[in-house]
Amino acid sequence: MHETLLEVSNLSTSFFTDAGEVRAVRGISFFLNEGKSLGLVGESGCGKSVTALSLINLVPYPGRIIAGNIFYRGKDLLQLESKSMLDVRGKEIAMIFQEPLTAFNPVFSIGSQVQEAILTHQKVSKKEALNRTSKLLEDVGISQEGVIENYPHQLSGGMRQRAMIAMALSCDPSLLIADEPTTALDVTIQAQVLGLISEIQKKRNMSMILITHDLGIVADRVEYLAIMYCGKIVEYSLAKELISKPLHPYTSGLIDSIPDISRREKPLRTIKGAVPSLLNLPKGCSFCDRCFMVDSLCRLQEPQLRDIGAGHMVACHRV
Amino acid sequence: MFWVRFRKNKLALFGAITVFILCGVALFAPWFAPHDPVSIDVDHILEPPSAGHPLGTDELGRDVLSRIIWGARISLAVGFVAVGISALIGILLGAISGYYGGWFDTVIMRFVDVMLCIPTFFLILAAIAFLEPNIWIIMAVIGLTSWMGVARLVRAEFLSLKEREFILAARCVGASNFRIIFRHILPNALSPVLVSVVLGVAGAILVESALSFLGIGIQPPTASWGNILASGKDNIEIAWWLSVFPGVAILVTVLAYNLLGEGIRDAIDPRLKK
Numbered sequence: 001m002h003e004t005l006l007e008v009s010n011l012s013t014s015f016f017t018d019a020g021e022v023r024a025v026r027g028i029s030f031f032l033n034e035g036k037s038l039g040l041v042g043e044s045g046c047g048k049s050v051t052a053l054s055l056i057n058l059v060p061y062p063g064r065i066i067a068g069n070i071f072y073r074g075k076d077l078l079q080l081e082s083k084s085m086l087d088v089r090g091k092e093i094a095m096i097f098q099e100p101l102t103a104f105n106p107v108f109s110i111g112s113q114v115q116e117a118i119l120t121h122q123k124v125s126k127k128e129a130l131n132r133t134s135k136l137l138e139d140v141g142i143s144q145e146g147v148i149e150n151y152p153h154q155l156s157g158g159m160r161q162r163a164m165i166a167m168a169l170s171c172d173p174s175l176l177i178a179d180e181p182t183t184a185l186d187v188t189i190q191a192q193v194l195g196l197i198s199e200i201q202k203k204r205n206m207s208m209i210l211i212t213h214d215l216g217i218v219a220d221r222v223e224y225l226a227i228m229y230c231g232k233i234v235e236y237s238l239a240k241e242l243i244s245k246p247l248h249p250y251t252s253g254l255i256d257s258i259p260d261i262s263r264r265e266k267p268l269r270t271i272k273g274a275v276p277s278l279l280n281l282p283k284g285c286s287f288c289d290r291c292f293m294v295d296s297l298c299r300l301q302e303p304q305l306r307d308i309g310a311g312h313m314v315a316c317h318r319v
Numbered sequence: 320m321f322w323v324r325f326r327k328n329k330l331a332l333f334g335a336i337t338v339f340i341l342c343g344v345a346l347f348a349p350w351f352a353p354h355d356p357v358s359i360d361v362d363h364i365l366e367p368p369s370a371g372h373p374l375g376t377d378e379l380g381r382d383v384l385s386r387i388i389w390g391a392r393i394s395l396a397v398g399f400v401a402v403g404i405s406a407l408i409g410i411l412l413g414a415i416s417g418y419y420g421g422w423f424d425t426v427i428m429r430f431v432d433v434m435l436c437i438p439t440f441f442l443i444l445a446a447i448a449f450l451e452p453n454i455w456i457i458m459a460v461i462g463l464t465s466w467m468g469v470a471r472l473v474r475a476e477f478l479s480l481k482e483r484e485f486i487l488a489a490r491c492v493g494a495s496n497f498r499i500i501f502r503h504i505l506p507n508a509l510s511p512v513l514v515s516v517v518l519g520v521a522g523a524i525l526v527e528s529a530l531s532f533l534g535i536g537i538q539p540p541t542a543s544w545g546n547i548l549a550s551g552k553d554n555i556e557i558a559w560w561l562s563v564f565p566g567v568a569i570l571v572t573v574l575a576y577n578l579l580g581e582g583i584r585d586a587i588d589p590r591l592k593k
Contacts, residue, residue: 086493087493088493094491
């Protein structure tokens with residue numbers, strides 16, 4: 001049952017802009033077993049979304065995957081012809097986007113878009129596809145009369161995101177990539193939608209990659225966590241272990257900056273400084289300018305991800 | 320929303336009703352026309368408007384009203400088919416060059432520039448001089464020389480629409496390029512094309528009338544507003560009705576299409592209206 005579904009090794013994606021090569025993803029490796037979930041956490045611009053798009057080989061121009069392998073069920077997705085890749089997208093790997101309003105085509109109804117996704121991959125009659133569509137909308141909790149004929153702008157943000165989830169589930173994918181699925185939603189709806197996603201993931205025994213900038217909302221919903229910084233994974237471990245014993249100074253910084261309502265008097269802790277430009281990365285560790293335990297080695301040599309026991313990996317010289 | 324805004328615009332409504340009536344008249348010409356448009360009656364040559372011939376008769380005694388009604392068929396048919404051809408070419412080339420970009424886009428757009436440099440009317444004149452002037456050739460030639468505007472419009476829409484997130488989302492569910500172009504982007508790009516097509520009909524009708532007036536368009540005895548006008552020119556001192564009525568028909572039709580087209584544009588995007 002614990003077969004490896006996805007194995008990414010040394011994936012590198014760069015954007016070739018007029019200003020130079022922007023190295024958005026710099027050689028990341030991870031794997032994901034069937035039925036397991038991974039949280040990919042990092043701040044804006046650290047390469048989370050580019051990683052997600054690289055997985056389905058849809059990096060927008062002028063970006064390009066320059067190195068690495070993505071093995072999905074043993075076959076390398078980067079070697080696939082574009083035609084066979086069409087069958088992987090949606091059917092094997094589905095994606096949920098951050099902003100469901102812009103991710104739906106404004107001129108078609110919700111129902112017809114979900115139905116179309118079904119018809120793209122499965123040889124079923126239109127009627128059968130329609131039946132499945134209403135079943136899916138029921139599964140995600142928007143089975144009210146008329147939703148199926150509504151246009152995207154007629155639904156609320158939460159309902160739209162639920163419809164987006166229905167569309168992603170339409171062909172029963174084995175891997176679900178959720179790219180900041182709740183960032184555009186109200187805090188009150190966030191928990192509901194995340195709960196729905198994890199519930200469906202467990203029920204259908206899917207694997208999931210949940211991408212977010214908010215460590216607080218994923219920590220108890222995924223089995224593994226990977227922390228990304230400047231296009232690299234700096235720490236990877238079981239979620240519980242990583243939250244209770246963060247090793248990388250960036251991870252502990254992230255955990256410290258989660259607001260805690262019981263500590264109202266104290267100011268919220270932050271990580272000082274800003275993310276370095278991906279066009280001009282420091283020679284050594286990319287976190288060295290913001291780190292409180294930096295030493296001379298950190299500025300000279302880039303640390304590699306290494307296992308420090310029980311599958312807890314970290315990329316830091318000082319650990 | 321569209322219909323509410325459109326209805327408020329009295330001129331556009333007038334245009335729409337006129338176009339509707341014109342299409343009805345053209346479609347049912349045999350029922351509306353009081354006489355046979357090509358039957359010659361040498362006893363009643365160049366008669367002024369009367370009860371028997373409401374718009375008078377021409378130099379061969381044919382009923383002008385009947386000829387204008389049958390002429391509406393020709394003019395509207397030329398307008399629709401010519402614009403249909405130009406819209407088809409324009410949408411196809413614009414969509415492909417906007418979506419794929421690259422060298423294909425460069426080639427197509429430079430070709431558009433070249434086509435726009437040539438005075439269209441003289442190109443049509445030259446083309447028809449070599450070809451037999453029948454109605455199909457005229458439709459084809461007008462269509463083949465007027466697609467550039469639509470192509471530019473569609474390309475511009477595609478350039479911005481293809482970057483939208485729902486296109487990425489469509490790719491994520493495994494839609495092919497063909498499907499993305501025609502099913503996901505095109506329906507979003509059609510409203511400006513609709514405006515340009517309606518305005519294009521007016522332009523095509525004018526070109527056809529001008530060609531027929533010059534004698535290289537629709538050939539007599541088939542009636543066309545342009546060739547009625549041409550025979551009116553020869554008799555203008557003694558038979559004003561032969562020039563005025565087809566002229567009014569052209570004027571009203573072109574005006575109606577222009578008002579309709581502008582009405583649609585304003586109703587689609589109220590910000591454009593000054």
